[in-house]
Amino acid sequence: MARLIRWATDGAWFASPGLPQIHLTPADLIECAPSQFDPASGQRRAALLDLPQAPVLTGAEQTAEGWRFAVNSDGQIALRAADLAAYLDPAPIAPPRRLWLKEDEADTGKVDYQAYASDEQFRRAVLARVARQGWALLSGVPTRPDAVEDVVRRFGFIRETNYGRTFAVRSAPAASNLAFTDAGLAPHSDNPYRDPVPGLQLLHCLVDASMGGETRLVDGFAAAEALHAADPGGFAVLAATPVHFAWGDGANALQTALPVITLDTGGEIAAIRFNHRAFKAIAAPPEQRTRWRAAYRALAALIEAPETGATFRLGAGDLVIMDNTRVLHGRRAFTDDPGADKRGGGRHLVGAYADRDGLLSALAVLTGAEADRRLARIEALFASPAMDEAYGEALSIREHMLQTAALADEAELAPALVAAALLHDAGWALDGGAAAHEHSGADWLEDTFGSAVSEPVRLHVATKRYLVACEPDYAARLSAASVATLAQQGGPMTEGEAAAFAAMPGFAGAVHLRRCDDAAKEPARPAPGFADYRPLLRRLIAAHLNG
Numbered sequence: 001m002a003r004l005i006r007w008a009t010d011g012a013w014f015a016s017p018g019l020p021q022i023h024l025t026p027a028d029l030i031e032c033a034p035s036q037f038d039p040a041s042g043q044r045r046a047a048l049l050d051l052p053q054a055p056v057l058t059g060a061e062q063t064a065e066g067w068r069f070a071v072n073s074d075g076q077i078a079l080r081a082a083d084l085a086a087y088l089d090p091a092p093i094a095p096p097r098r099l100w101l102k103e104d105e106a107d108t109g110k111v112d113y114q115a116y117a118s119d120e121q122f123r124r125a126v127l128a129r130v131a132r133q134g135w136a137l138l139s140g141v142p143t144r145p146d147a148v149e150d151v152v153r154r155f156g157f158i159r160e161t162n163y164g165r166t167f168a169v170r171s172a173p174a175a176s177n178l179a180f181t182d183a184g185l186a187p188h189s190d191n192p193y194r195d196p197v198p199g200l201q202l203l204h205c206l207v208d209a210s211m212g213g214e215t216r217l218v219d220g221f222a223a224a225e226a227l228h229a230a231d232p233g234g235f236a237v238l239a240a241t242p243v244h245f246a247w248g249d250g251a252n253a254l255q256t257a258l259p260v261i262t263l264d265t266g267g268e269i270a271a272i273r274f275n276h277r278a279f280k281a282i283a284a285p286p287e288q289r290t291r292w293r294a295a296y297r298a299l300a301a302l303i304e305a306p307e308t309g310a311t312f313r314l315g316a317g318d319l320v321i322m323d324n325t326r327v328l329h330g331r332r333a334f335t336d337d338p339g340a341d342k343r344g345g346g347r348h349l350v351g352a353y354a355d356r357d358g359l360l361s362a363l364a365v366l367t368g369a370e371a372d373r374r375l376a377r378i379e380a381l382f383a384s385p386a387m388d389e390a391y392g393e394a395l396s397i398r399e400h401m402l403q404t405a406a407l408a409d410e411a412e413l414a415p416a417l418v419a420a421a422l423l424h425d426a427g428w429a430l431d432g433g434a435a436a437h438e439h440s441g442a443d444w445l446e447d448t449f450g451s452a453v454s455e456p457v458r459l460h461v462a463t464k465r466y467l468v469a470c471e472p473d474y475a476a477r478l479s480a481a482s483v484a485t486l487a488q489q490g491g492p493m494t495e496g497e498a499a500a501f502a503a504m505p506g507f508a509g510a511v512h513l514r515r516c517d518d519a520a521k522e523p524a525r526p527a528p529g530f531a532d533y534r535p536l537l538r539r540l541i542a543a544h545l546n547g
Contacts (some may be wrong), residue, residue, distance in 0.1 A: 289453075
């Protein structure tokens with residue numbers, strides 16, 4: 001739980017392990033009060049306009065359950081950690097993007113549909129891949145026209161359009177859309193004439209073409225970032241100039257006027273609208289239209305360069321899920337020859353649209369559930385009898401690790417190093433006990449947290465050997481137990497060993513951890529409990545799962 005550091009009339013300051021201090025004003029605290037919310041739905045009942053306009057904090061204290069605040073001398077607010085989570089423990093909206101321009105930079109591996117449908121962890125991995133890189137592939141999807149709906153149902157809902165809940169993508173005479181011909185299609189985003197565009201597109205192959213028809217995907221965000229690096233002015237023009245996109249078939253007349261590149265409030269790319277076929281006009285003065293065309297040509301050259309993107313053939317039963325606001329998809333021209341392939345029909349894909357928020361919601365729920373499961377395993381180990389052992393010091397392993405984490409937090413080390421400090425001696429409770437506990441502990445932590453946590457743990461014993469060799473007064477500061485184990489651990493490093501060790505990835509973090517480890521051996525030193533680190537550990541686990 002976050003700690004109340006200090007308070008004044010203009011608010012309270014909190015510190016959470018691994019995070020910078022945060023100042024919450026009296027208005028923030030009032031808005032977070034449980035009395036403002038319906039207990040069943042969790043939705044806010046009180047209107048913000050009905051709250052005090054200039055509240056003043058007149059008292060504050062930390063309690064066993066959370067905090068108690070006095071506002072305007074006559075109002076009392078009791079808050080728990082969960083009430084302030086939106087400020088003190090904000091959840092990421094989505095996994096971090098992983099941009100890619102070339103095929104070898106993308107994750108092109110397929111996931112078996114049955115694993116996706118039956119195993120939450122496989123499904124979470126697929127959804128995380130879509131969130132990170134913009135697309136993912138399934139194989140073994142039943143070749144039924146409605147199977148794509150089963151795929152969507154696992155994470156959200158179909159976005160129905162004028163094409164229906166699903167639509168057949170196959171060559172047809174007098175087609176109202178070039179997608180329903182055998183022509184090649186340049187990489188594009190679908191339905192740029194809608195606002196909002198469908199966030200996701202799915203294409204499921206029932207029958208592949210006799211010749212050609214390969215799918216090509218391009219990361220539009222990566223291409224736009226490459227343009228930004230080469231020509232910031234051109235990028236700015238594409239992000240500021242509205243473009244008319246339109247399509248109609250007599251029964252429909254769809255149109256928008258929005259930029260090719262949409263930016264969010266922080267200036268990051270939020271969406272790409274890129275479709276030659278639906279482009280109608282540039283909504284800008286002549287001189288800006290000239291600049292726009294030059295910038296658009298540069299972006300198109302990046303997108304359509306032979307080395308850009310990933311190209312693969314969708315076989316029967318393959319299904320691709322794409323972020324239609326980011327990934328541009330195209331295909332090579334194809335030829336259908338039913339007589340030659342003896343399958344009784346031509347290339348036939350089934351398409352569907354869905355919304356990104358459904359996928360991100362499902363991903364957040366699955367990730368949270370898995371993070372809770374992994375955190376429970378760590379907490380059980382932390383509470384195990386093995387952690388009661390003193391291993392030669394005047395305090396238990398558990399007390400020592402809590403002190404180490406507190407010192408790492410006070411030193412404002414990175415969140416991963418605070419977690420490493422908290423768990424650096426976890427190997428004592430695993431098979432093998434003290435022997436090589438740094439390696440057993442690191443191996444156990446790596447799958448849950450990744451190398452940012454596991455490698456400082458793996459190196460913390462060797463770091464003692466390094467510091468004894470390289471800092472003349474270091475050995476004199478070691479506890480008696482650390483001196484006794486030094487010989488068992490190999491003694492001081494040689495000059496060559498020390499030089500090689502200092503060049504290892506994670507060396508600096510391991511040194512920081514070691515110094516906290518050495519200082520965390522005072523029996524009377526108070527330290528936060530494990531519960532105070534739960535939010536930090538859960539964030540790190542979730543970040544690794546989505547990484």
